[in-house]
Amino acid sequence: MSSSSSGAVRGETTPASSATRQAKRNEVLTGLVNWMKENKRELPMRAEDVTPWGTLVGEVMSQQTPMPRVQPIWSRWMQLWPTPAALAVAPASRVLVEWGRLGYPSRALRLRECAIAISERPGGQVPADFESLCSLPGIGPYTASALMSFQFHERRAVLDTNIRRVIARIFSGIERPASSSPTRVERDLADSLLPSSGVECATWNLALMEFGAIACTSKNPGCDTCPLASECAWFVAGRPMVEVKRKSQAWAGTDRQARGRVVQLLRDLHVSGDSSVSSASSDSPVASGDSSATGNVPSPIDEAAPTVSYSAALEVATLPGSDPDQAPRVIEGLLADGLLVRVGEDRLALPR
DNA sequence: AAGCCGGGGAC
DNA sequence: GTCCCAGGCTT
Secondary structure (H helix, E strand, O other): OOOOOOOOOOOOOOHHHHHHHHHHHHHHHHHHHHHHHHHOOOOOHHHOOOOOOOHHHHHHHOOOOOHHHHHHHHHHHHHHHOOHHHOOOOOOOHHHHOOOOOOHHHHHHHHHHHHHHHOOOOOOOOOOOHHHHOOOOOHHHHHHHHHHHHOOOOOOOOOOOHHHHHHHHHHHHHOOOOOOOOOOHHHHHHHHHHOOOHHHHHHHHHHHHHHHHHOOOOOOOOOOOOOOOOEEEEEEEOOOOOOOOOOOOOOOOOOHHHHHHHHHHHHHHHHHOOOOOOOOOOOOOOOOOOOOOOOOOOOEEEOOOOEEEHHHHHHHOOOOOOOHHHHHHEEEEEEEHOEEEEEEOEEEOOOO
């Protein structure tokens, strides 16, 4: 029943309009594929031989993070932890260090939990069904659908921020979706636009996503040179803009910034104790790494994991002009989230 | 449904 | 300065 037939039952989707929409879809798909030949980015993440695990890691890293920043970190991770089993036995501290400055470090911990969960499955492979994927830590509807389409070639719509915007413009005639998460109406429309085969759907999804990321961008879409302008309902309608009351997402002085500073401090301590640097003594008076002698130890994360005093963490978490409660609140939040652990009486470290 | 969670680059 | 980004989790 999934294949094109019905839909006439529900008033709006008559066979005629459905056929018209499919025809337009075909025009758009042709245009996008043509556009891709010239404009598609060559990303290691998209290579033919990338495993489901590699795609999973890349998609999680890409959540709220531009691809150019993801690529080098992803490549490094694939060298270090090419399988779920490899990541599953890695120390959380090491995972956080290798996450670097990608942002939202909780994603790194969830990815590790995800690797553990996959390793505990029979066979230890990345599950190839949508529901099982959604049950994994850090894997939501978007990431699960991306895996099902790009890796397993299931006939499934992928609704990320780029695809939602491109569909909204071309097929709905609006500048951008109104809601922050996909609505039922959006999913139904996206489903109705899917090509007939799973492989074609993967091409369709990737083309929409890439087009939205490069050409049909949120702020300055290149309508002047857009090969789909004549097909775009939004362009034809004169590009009506929607009023979006954006909640100012301030950065300076926020808990986020304070959290980031604390985690960065711990990351830096791990890195400086990594190999050559030994970090003398002058630059970080708060460190008590106890890196002993062991000059060339290849595994810096042993019993001597770097720690900081609670007061030093408080100091780093104290931002100019912030209220006095912020720093302790931030530290407690990091502990609650598992990004920090208590060590001994009055010291903090990255989780083991 | 709304709030929270990093960080950097484009503008 | 603001806005954006291959979202997900918690309440």
